[in-house]
Amino acid sequence: MKTAFNTLNNRRVLLGVTGGIAAYKSAELTRRLQDQGADVRIVMTRSATEFITPLTMQALSRHPVHLDLLNPDTESVMGHIELARWADLILIAPASANFLARFASGHGDDLLTTVCLAAECPVAIAPAMNQAMWSKPATQDNQSILVHRGVHLLGPDSGLQACGEIGAGRLLDIDPLIERVSALFDTGKLQGRTVLITAGPTREAIDPVRFISNHSSGKQGYALAAAAADAGANVILVSGPTNLSPPERVEHVPVISAMQMHEAVQARVGDVDVFIGVAAVADYRPTLTQSQKIKKATHGKSTLTLELVENPDIIAEVAARKNKPFTVGFAAETEQLETFARKKLAQKNLDMIVANNVSNTDIGFNSDQNAITVYEQDDSLDLPMMSKRALSEKLIDRIAEHLRAKP
Ligand SMILES: Cc1cc2nc3c(=O)[nH]c(=O)nc-3n(C[C@H](O)[C@H](O)[C@H](O)COP(=O)(O)O)c2cc1C
DSSP: OOOTTGGGTTOEEEEEEOSSGGGGHHHHHHHHHHHTTOEEEEEEOTTGGGTSOHHHHHHHHTSOOBOOSSOHHHHHHHOHHHHHHHOSEEEEEEEOHHHHHHHHTTOOSSHHHHHHHHOOSOEEEEEOOOHHHHHSHHHHHHHHHHHHTTOEEOOOEEEEOTTSOEEEEEOOOHHHHHHHHHHHTTTOTTTTOEEEEEESBOOEEEETTEEEOOOOOSHHHHHHHHHHHHTTOEEEEEEOSOSOOOOTTEEEEEOOSHHHHHHHHHHHGGGOSEEEEOSBOOSEEESSOOSSOOOOOSSSOOOOOOOEEEOOOHHHHHHTSTTOOEEEEEEEESSOHHHHHHHHHHHTTOSEEEEEETTSTTSSTTOSEEEEEEEETTEEEEEEEEEHHHHHHHHHHHHHHHHHHOO
């Protein structure tokens, strides 16, 4: 049964089990994380296997337990880097005193410490040990080093210990532990919302081998899709041709031309809460696409005239819908940023427009960085140069605030 903690739904939790008496509790913890909708995979230290069998953990997690670092077979299947990349959270519960020491000093001498070193996702530790071990200056220094580096410390609890002593060092009880773990994902600002994002350029065919396009790389749209998915949204990414792999947990709808993008958006926009038009959609397409490759003129003509016709204005159509989603546009401009952005905001009836100055080649289209200004009806927000991913998180926060404020 799912409880109120279902920020864990669809989350990937890599549970690290170390060698302590509380290792048996990791079996129950696995079940309870799964009850909340989490996908749980297990890494055990060699010592942990003396306390609870990998077979038990494998049966409960329904996946092979990962034990070895230097094993050619396991490295080729889901090696330490893949495990680290797979996880939304690495949770070490119970975390032994020995593990804290090795993690704090940056060891990579077994699978669990190496995965933690390779991790870019949040890492949480739930220590469990005898009260004297916990209170030792070495252990206290280690946990405080880890906390200082951004590791989340869950517990320990105080009370009667397996060794018969009383004091701080018990593994947190499962309920509070699950609650604390789910709170780590409480960025679910868009939980239950559906977000439709367009990204990349479009290609407008001139003939079978040529097209008109632009420099959009798709990076900003893909970063937004990833940030929206991380905030718990169901994300549909309608994308023109890019060299990027779609983020995980995102429904990817590949298209080529503006007309295809228009059709894909129209078919899906009815049920969405947020529409973010990041794609650099071509304003015009050739009136006629030649069915055969256009040949170089042989009769001395040095010009070729292409007639273009206007493409549908995808975002304006979305914003004109009766029950329009919260609609966010992007304006890439080379001059008069605010004037053009505010004009587009008003003319197209958008809720928000994100403007960036693409005359500076260090930011914008192909770069991994961007600096933007967000304009709304009565407000604006400057976001200085940062990674497109960091900017995306800030934009998602802002959009979520608007949705919350909506009746
Ligand atoms: C019966 C027994 C119980 C133990 N319980 C704990 C414990 O609760 N917490 C702890 O930090 N170490 C405990 N230890 C010590 C660890 O098992 C030992 O430090 C081991 O090297 C930890 O390995 P790991 O950190 O790689 O899992 C216990 C040892 C034994 C023999």
